[in-house]
Amino acid sequence: MGSGRIVGKTALVTGGASGIGAAIAAELGCEGASVFVTDLNEAAGTAVAADLTGGRFLRHDVTNEEDWREVIAAVEGSHDGLDILVNNAGVMPALKTIEETDYDEWRRVMAVNMDGVFLGVKHGIGAMKARGGAIVNISSIMGLVGEAVVGAYSASKGGVRLFTKSAAVECANLGYPIRINSVHPGYIDGGMFGAMADTFGVEGLRERFAGKTPMRRLGKPEEIAKGVLFLVSDDPSFSTGSELVLDGGYTAR
Numbered sequence: 001m002g003s004g005r006i007v008g009k010t011a012l013v014t015g016g017a018s019g020i021g022a023a024i025a026a027e028l029g030c031e032g033a034s035v036f037v038t039d040l041n042e043a044a045g046t047a048v049a050a051d052l053t054g055g056r057f058l059r060h061d062v063t064n065e066e067d068w069r070e071v072i073a074a075v076e077g078s079h080d081g082l083d084i085l086v087n088n089a090g091v092m093p094a095l096k097t098i099e100e101t102d103y104d105e106w107r108r109v110m111a112v113n114m115d116g117v118f119l120g121v122k123h124g125i126g127a128m129k130a131r132g133g134a135i136v137n138i139s140s141i142m143g144l145v146g147e148a149v150v151g152a153y154s155a156s157k158g159g160v161r162l163f164t165k166s167a168a169v170e171c172a173n174l175g176y177p178i179r180i181n182s183v184h185p186g187y188i189d190g191g192m193f194g195a196m197a198d199t200f201g202v203e204g205l206r207e208r209f210a211g212k213t214p215m216r217r218l219g220k221p222e223e224i225a226k227g228v229l230f231l232v233s234d235d236p237s238f239s240t241g242s243e244l245v246l247d248g249g250y251t252a253r
């Protein structure tokens, strides 16, 4: 059992069916929150929610505004309201140069990684502005530093970083008691990076990226979940518009 820092809170985690999102849902559930796990992947999402006390799965496409309305209405219909929103759903396209990248692929990455976060923050603010709450947007080290062959992904994650700051300042200016922060994971052994490593040469890829990381290892989804827990708890009560980098020192060089 956890420390119960968020007992009685209601949380929504998008993309919670696998990887980092599943670890965040488990961490928030363990700490006492009622967690709504949402995703396109119904089978995996249902399984994640079933492992949580009071967990519930909702099918949800983060690029669809009507889905957002329905999900928020479902949360408000069965609980007092939404306290915690983690915009975690994301996609990583195949590694390609900018010249090789189709415009449709660029748009798909922007739709999930950027538009999905915009819609989440928009509807999250609506749900939280009277009662207060905390929003965490999952960006990446790719939203902080440039890397080749991930142009669309980097642009989307850089967008999430600055959109988070803009939304945080706006909420503070409007007097809404909502804190909004971004989290920037490094290379994590799980989720989309784990899937890529398994597809393209397994240990070689893991070792290469661990070698690029000063701590000489990949991170674990649970290590990102602990950072998210900190941001959505009441402990960092003066923190909004900030970025929590959890990358084994990757961006410190």
Ligand SMILES: NC(=O)c1ccc[n+]([C@@H]2O[C@H](COP(=O)([O-])OP(=O)(O)OC[C@H]3O[C@@H](n4cnc5c(N)ncnc54)[C@H](O)[C@@H]3O)[C@@H](O)[C@H]2O)c1
Pocket (backbone or CB within 6 Å): 014, 015, 016, 017, 018, 019, 020, 021, 038, 039, 040, 041, 060, 061, 062, 063, 088, 089, 090, 091, 112, 138, 139, 140, 141, 184, 185, 186, 187, 188, 189, 190, 191, 192, 193, 194
């Ligand atoms: N794994 C890493 O190394 C790493 C590093 C930095 C940042 N991130 C970020 O962490 C987040 C989680 O990634 P992960 O590694 O766990 O990957 P993942 O692929 O395991 O999880 C992403 C989840 O998002 C869901 N999803 C995709 N499109 C969706 C949509 N339109 N609507 C709803 N759900 C959708 C997928 O079904 C999946 O369950 C992403 O935002 C990713 O960019 C991951």
